[in-house]
Amino acid sequence: MTAQRQQRNISGSRPLFRRVFAAIALAALMMPPVVSRAATTGRIITDRFSGLAIDGFDPVSYFVDGQAQLGLPDYEAAQGGVVWRFRNEGNRASFLAHPEVYGPQFGGYDPTDVARGVTVAGNPRFFAVIEERLFLFSREESRDAFKADPARYLARAEARWPALQDDLPE
Template sequence: MTAQRQEGNALRLGFATIGLAALLLCPASAALWAQGATTERIVVDRHTGLAIDGFDPVAYFTDGAPRIGEAGFEASAAGAIWRFRNASNRAAFVGHPEIYAPQFGGYDPVGIARGVPLQGNATIWLVAGQRLYLFSREDDRDAFAASPERYLAAARQQWPALIATLAD
């Protein structure tokens, strides 16, 4: 094989390697884009209709931890299905969903403060000022915890414009 053909093969191998790397990274970037492209006013699983991945929103307050709810204890509110661990948690939520439901519809308040509706993760959370907040990343939760007033002021300012762009 000539030196010129060997160089051509090396170049093609390089392009193939770059192409393969791009294909492997595409699903990851697509998943991140899809997470940021949520369009509901309340974050719900599109397949099940469950809010906050089926976690009991009251348990964050009563147990101090996220707990999976049960299908036998469900309630419908704000276009979503909410699950609870027991009847008393369900009753507390039905009586005061504005207290127990995650603020900003389950979107990350740090993202909202930046004008970007990022879906919160039910396992990355914080109760601050007797309200539940979900975050897309632990770094966002930590930044929020260090200065909740700063992020809440910005998020409250951005939220009306953002919610107008989200579907009912």
């Protein structure tokens, strides 16, 4: 390739690159801003994509049905800075009347990890209802250890939770 052709190819590609870059930048500026469906907080386990507390599981179903069940979009409620889903209107009303009873303890963080001084998100599928309170665990082994001696883990977790909670984003 001659020097003259090389120069023509280099100078010819720059305007094209600038036009493509300008078009992309303009398109990005014209896009509507992304609006979150829910205000989220680090103090309650919330799905970062959907904004739903405890991945959209119905917190009341753990008590009523004894199992983890997904809530429905028709029965949502905002409480504690996050959006909760429920299976039916009765569960929704019960939760709104007593969120401190039905909401997961430690914001849904694994109490065995909280007892160790760290915050690890609980999985809504690994749960236990102990002393009329809901606890979520990050893994089955944590749940089994907790259920074997809940008093030991609860004493440690409750002592460490205030400091850990202060470090979580609001």
